[in-house]
Amino acid sequence: MNGQKVLFLARGGSLHQLILNYRPIAYWPLTESAGIVAANYGSLGAAANGTYSGATLAQVPAPGGNGLAPLFDGVNDFVDVYSAALAGGFSLALGSAAILWRVSGVADYLGTLRRAFSIELGSSNNRFVILKSATPNTFTTLYTANGTAEQYDLTTTSVGWNLSVLTWSVAADHVIHYCNSGTALDTDTGLGVPAGALNAAMTIIGGQSTAGGNPWKGYLSRAMLFNYELTPYQIQALYNASRRGI
């Protein structure tokens, strides 16, 4: 085990710093208290900042401390994170996506499908989506490349914060689904080959597109994108750090 990592965790390092240590290309903490800019702390820098549309900022403690998380109303709130910088840096061939999510209440596990984090390249044939399913009490992570979908449905009624992670590698031919643990929920193989450019209207935190549709209802925090596969160790560390300060 890496001695520096052990020391970091022993000192109770923050989730925010841990995420930065993992060098995401994009990391939107969503801890702003005012303004419409969702700052990116990842390596793509301010060129990949997002823009809030309607979210109510700074409502509940963000997981892992260091700020407050926004509320999304399930009507017309989202964060548009499309940018030319992200279009140039993001790949569905190799990478990871992660976000912390929390529904408003257990009743939110019924009814409409709601997207927490969603990026599409051109169309739904090439995308990843982290979402609350329209199937009752189900949370889904989905990866689709060239129309071949790899999906995992988690049965849950959690009303606390949850960490969902999706990692993918076309070269290794696998997609791995995680939730609240470094232990994989599922590993899918037989991936398609992704194609297409980032869809400017469908690169969204808290919804499907800038036109609306399947908006998140509840809280979201710390959306992350990486250009490599997070390891189970890293994911477990992220989850452990997210539990501190709650």
Place this chain on the structure above:
Amino acid sequence: MSDWHGYIYIEALSMTAGQRQTLVDALMAWGVRNDSQYPNERNHWRVRTDNLAVIFEAVFDDSLMSAVAMRNRLASIFGVAQASITYATTNPAYGVVVTYTYNSIARLRLGVFGGAGATYAASQAACQAFLQANAAAWGDTVN
């Protein structure tokens, strides 16, 4: 005048594409805090998938939220006499709805989620319930 933060609904019943765009352009400029530092106070909207209805959320001047005040505003937007627009009000489950008629044709419908003077929470809850009941039309996926 005081501020009212809530959700409203606009539906075009019999309008040309140009008239709808004129109306939408005017409505997008509504809101007394469109430069607010808080995103939820700025006017923002969601369009129904057939492009004939829009839900707006903003902070509005509550003196403009009455049926007659909206009638007068529509008359100004479209350059017609106020008296040429008539209206009828109903009160469905989601709030108050006013249908505006011009030249004997119902032209548009305006709804205030939660009703006039509703709290923000009540307006939001009514809008959420409306979308849940009309999910497919608004582009939401349901089982």
